[in-house]
Amino acid sequence: MNLICLGLNHESAPVEVRENFSIPMEELGERSHALTGLTSVDEAVFISTCNRTEVYVATSDASLQNIEQEVKEKLGFDASYFYEFKAEEAIAHLCRVVSGLDSMVLGETEIFGQVKKAYQYAHEASATGGILNKLFQKSFGIGKRVRTETTIQSGQTSVGSVALDLAEKIFDDLKNSTVMVIGAGEMSRITVQSMILRGVKKVIVTNRSFENAQALADEVGGEAVRFDEWAKVMPEVDVVISSTGATEPVVKVSDIEPLRKKRKYRPLFLIDIAMPRDIEHAVGEIEEVYLYDLDTLQKQVEVGQAKRQQQVTECEKIIGDEVQKMGNQQRNNSE
Amino acid sequence: MILSLLIAAILSGLAGVIGVRAVLADQQRSRWTLFLMVLSFGCQMFWLGLRGEERAGCPLLDNGEILVFLAWSVSLFYFIVGSTYRVTLLGMFSAPVVSAMLLSALIPGMLDTDPQPIQNVDYWGEMHSAVSVLSYGALALGAVSAVMFLVLDKRLKAQDMNSGLFKKLPAVPTLIGSVIRLTVIGVFFLTVGLACGFKMQISEAGKLHLYAGAFVWLLYVLLLGVWFVRGMVPRKMSLFMVVLFVVSLSVFAVL
Numbered sequence: 001m002n003l004i005c006l007g008l009n010h011e012s013a014p015v016e017v018r019e020n021f022s023i024p025m026e027e028l029g030e031r032s033h034a035l036t037g038l039t040s041v042d043e044a045v046f047i048s049t050c051n052r053t054e055v056y057v058a059t060s061d062a063s064l065q066n067i068e069q070e071v072k073e074k075l076g077f078d079a080s081y082f083y084e085f086k087a088e089e090a091i092a093h094l095c096r097v098v099s100g101l102d103s104m105v106l107g108e109t110e111i112f113g114q115v116k117k118a119y120q121y122a123h124e125a126s127a128t129g130g131i132l133n134k135l136f137q138k139s140f141g142i143g144k145r146v147r148t149e150t151t152i153q154s155g156q157t158s159v160g161s162v163a164l165d166l167a168e169k170i171f172d173d174l175k176n177s178t179v180m181v182i183g184a185g186e187m188s189r190i191t192v193q194s195m196i197l198r199g200v201k202k203v204i205v206t207n208r209s210f211e212n213a214q215a216l217a218d219e220v221g222g223e224a225v226r227f228d229e230w231a232k233v234m235p236e237v238d239v240v241i242s243s244t245g246a247t248e249p250v251v252k253v254s255d256i257e258p259l260r261k262k263r264k265y266r267p268l269f270l271i272d273i274a275m276p277r278d279i280e281h282a283v284g285e286i287e288e289v290y291l292y293d294l295d296t297l298q299k300q301v302e303v304g305q306a307k308r309q310q311q312v313t314e315c316e317k318i319i320g321d322e323v324q325k326m327g328n329q330q331r332n333n334s335e
Numbered sequence: 336m337i338l339s340l341l342i343a344a345i346l347s348g349l350a351g352v353i354g355v356r357a358v359l360a361d362q363q364r365s366r367w368t369l370f371l372m373v374l375s376f377g378c379q380m381f382w383l384g385l386r387g388e389e390r391a392g393c394p395l396l397d398n399g400e401i402l403v404f405l406a407w408s409v410s411l412f413y414f415i416v417g418s419t420y421r422v423t424l425l426g427m428f429s430a431p432v433v434s435a436m437l438l439s440a441l442i443p444g445m446l447d448t449d450p451q452p453i454q455n456v457d458y459w460g461e462m463h464s465a466v467s468v469l470s471y472g473a474l475a476l477g478a479v480s481a482v483m484f485l486v487l488d489k490r491l492k493a494q495d496m497n498s499g500l501f502k503k504l505p506a507v508p509t510l511i512g513s514v515i516r517l518t519v520i521g522v523f524f525l526t527v528g529l530a531c532g533f534k535m536q537i538s539e540a541g542k543l544h545l546y547a548g549a550f551v552w553l554l555y556v557l558l559l560g561v562w563f564v565r566g567m568v569p570r571k572m573s574l575f576m577v578v579l580f581v582v583s584l585s586v587f588a589v590l
Contacts, residue, residue: 172506264566267507287568296494
């Protein structure tokens with residue numbers, strides 16, 4: 001197969017370099033089509049995500065030298081940042097990308113949709129033909145096989161997703177849950193945003209600086225509460241995400257105990273992602289309180305990542321077998 | 336005839352084993368559990384049907400019959416609760432309970448080897464027995480759900496999120512919701528059962544049995560009242576449900 005893949009990703013190039021090569025989604029088809037204007041290029045598909053920009057080009061020319069030269073010139077190829085795969089190596093690489101094995105978060109699923117979309121744009125722009133159509137369709141099939149036959153996508157890989165899974169275990173549907181954020185820092189923002197995506201009913205933000213609380217509340221569509229008044233809204237709260245810079249505990253047993261009756265002893269999920277910790281350890285001993293700190297969540301992330309890492313060999317084997325099959329088929333066809 | 340009971344016990348036992356294996360192996364939910372429970376339920380129905388013909392009435396006279404009827408009732412409520420909930424883990428937890436009840440019924444002396452037809456059928460008495468045992472089925476399954484919640488609560492408190500059991504257990508509101516729903520259904524049937532009981536012809540021993548039943552009913556009503564009016568820690572509620580169900584079984588000892 002006269003195929004070549006050129007690209008850069010989060011491992012080969014820093015973000016400032018990746019930014020220069022990034023292509024907006026809506027331009028992918030047009031750019032792929034433009035590449036087929038080169039004399040040696042028959043088919044082309046550009047893929048561009050926040051962590052990678054790659055191009056797959058195919059030619060009927062048995063010698064890849066011309067195509068390589070032309071594409072490199074067109075792209076502004078820089079050997080210090082770009083990688084290059086040819087023929088079966090390029091096929092295996094695409095399969096690894098589609099399966100999430102080449103992603104920053106191992107096994108992530110978003111990449112599958114992104115590659116599919118990039119291929120659709122190129123296809124609609126008539127930049128693909130027999131070789132790339134077959135290759136991409138096959139890679140999607142292999143990607144699906146990898147995900148169904150292994151557990152590469154199981155387990156959580158970020159503190160936010162661990163917290164989210166736990167919240168759903170405790171409250172089932174977050175659509176009926178109210179989340180309170182104590183401290184308007186970055187970690188709180190990321191965690192609460194993932195919960196908003198799952199449709200939490202209400203977000204309350206409190207911070208020593210009321211202006212910062214208001215700013216975060218405006219950003220996430222929540223309500224700001226003054227720092228000395230957070231206990232007043234606690235009866236309606238189900239999840240607390242605390243991430244302040246305080247050196248002394250912010251949430252103490254003496255804050256929660258008097259609220260228990262008002263809350264009718266409903267479960268309360270406390271996520272302490274501050275360092276030093278914001279929530280007194282003894283709060284977790286209250287029967288209906290589930291307290292998780294950063295260390296516990298981080299450990300769970302490591303377990304998730306390790307689980308995915310264990311699956312890599314199995315995934316690579318599936319990809320290797322499939323690529324070999326494709327290679328054999330190709331050789332049989334050409335004989 | 337006894338063979339159908341033995342087969343029912345084996346099938347539900349097998350359903351439990353398959354459920355446990357699926358959880359331990361972190362596999363997707365096993366539909367075999369449900370299938371085997373359906374087969375076991377069929378065998379229980381078959382046995383109860385034959386026994387009913389022999390008794391010429393509701394087969395609820397000896398301890399063995401009560402246990403079989405109770406197992407049938409637990410199985411029935413297991414099928415009635417929601418499908419998503421049923422196929423995940425309730426089967427794994429309730430199948431061994433059903434199996435244990437059926438095996439206990441098979442212990443020599445539990446079942447009357449020569450069941451005689453009931454003379455002078457008292458319809459209030461028949462209703463009392465049938466509806467009360469049905470209520471115990473719901474309460475038993477409520478207790479099973481409470482055990483499931485206690486397991487989940489322990490894992491959440493211990494911050495142990497990696498076991499297959501933790502992943503497969505339904506969320507807290509689902510479990511607590513089931514505990515409450517099944518208890519409310521159980522208390523409703525128990526109320527009807529007791530009302531019928533007070534209308535039937537009662538011996539002195541029967542009176543004691545009825546009073547014990549009424550005491551159990553009162554405890555359940557109190558527990559539900561506290562839950563709905565004042566609120567209660569889910570863990571305490573679940574513990575009470577399990578303990579109360581075990582204690583409530585003593586009602587049958589006063590027969």
